[in-house]
Amino acid sequence: MGRLTINNHRKGRTVLSTDHAMRHDHLVQKIAHLYHVSGATQLEIASSENLSRATVSRLLAEAKRRGVVQIRIGPPVDRMPELEATLRTAFNLDDCVISMDRPRSLYEKNNRLGYVAARYLQTHLDGVRQLGVAASRTLSSVAKSLSPGVHAELTVIDLLACPSRLDRSGDERIHVGEHICQQLGGNFIPVPANFLYRDPAARFKALESPEVAYGLELGPRSDLALLGLGSMQRFDGTGTYSPVSPGALADLEAAGAAAHLCGHFFDHEGREVKSEVTDRLIGITLDDLLKIRRRMMVTAGPAKVVPLAAAIRGGFVNELVTDESTARQLLANLG
Structure with missing residues (x-):
């Protein structure tokens, strides 16, 4: 499978390739892991990944929206x-x-x-x-x-x-x-x-x-x-x-x-x-x-x-x- 779609300049729009989409998905998952698991701050992530802080914030919001980050709330496991x-x-x-x-x-x-x-x-x-x-x-x-x-x-x-x-x-x-x-x-x-x-x-x-x-x-x-x-x-x-x-x-x-x-x-x-x-x-x-x-x-x-x-x-x-x-x-x- 080559590409999901092709670039269509005549209609004035550009559609992401499958490869580009996969790289984007990987970045969303990586940013979410750094923030929620590794405990890095948004500023630290922005610096290490050469991104703006606003981009990091947007990617974290996307991670929650798309189910990359799933929040489960329940009773503490050490209590009854x-x-x-x-x-x-x-x-x-x-x-x-x-x-x-x-x-x-x-x-x-x-x-x-x-x-x-x-x-x-x-x-x-x-x-x-x-x-x-x-x-x-x-x-x-x-x-x-x-x-x-x-x-x-x-x-x-x-x-x-x-x-x-x-x-x-x-x-x-x-x-x-x-x-x-x-x-x-x-x-x-x-x-x-x-x-x-x-x-x-x-x-x-x-x-x-x-x-x-x-x-x-x-x-x-x-x-x-x-x-x-x-x-x-x-x-x-x-x-x-x-x-x-x-x-x-x-x-x-x-x-x-x-x-x-x-x-x-x-x-x-x-x-x-x-x-x-x-x-x-x-x-x-x-x-x-x-x-x-x-x-x-x-x-x-x-x-x-x-x-x-x-x-x-x-x-x-x-x-x-x-x-x-x-x-x-x-x-x-x-x-």
């Missing part, structure tokens, strides 16, 4: 929208995010949960002027997964006391609230004290600090609380020692405790259970936590299913980020 909707309805949650369980993944399970939670947090900060953070191991993975941003209007505040770090040269050398604040590009207000004290007198002295008092006063005024959740298997606190022994945890469990949150224990119905640390910690109370409109909890794992059910019954969480296995077990226990 149908299961999320089921959980929202079953537990009357304002929102629910579930990371998909995968047998193989670039991320370990905790890191994947942290990544999904971080992405959800960063896309749901509209109207949040103050973010309260209750430091935990799980939230540490969230902090590491946040993309650097600039939220000059955002204040991040500790909901639990945490000693200041002298060396802030690395992520591991600062505590979770401050790390989250650095990633989001906001302003940080600490509660510079130990979370738990062996000596009640030392705790009372710490409470006299204007900085500590100011931070504790601001905490319940947060627009969003970012929370982890503790099971009855362990209690580390955020300090340098484990304040509750395994034996004491067993006694608390025998007394009805099902979980702990912000250092406070509660039973299967979400009612607080007094413990030996209640009067030795510095941080937000469960009653004050309920004053915060949005309470976002990030937790997952077999040991967290019963505690999570209790936290939901107590109203301590209305936005949940968890994984597929935990969500399915939570629903199974409901039945």
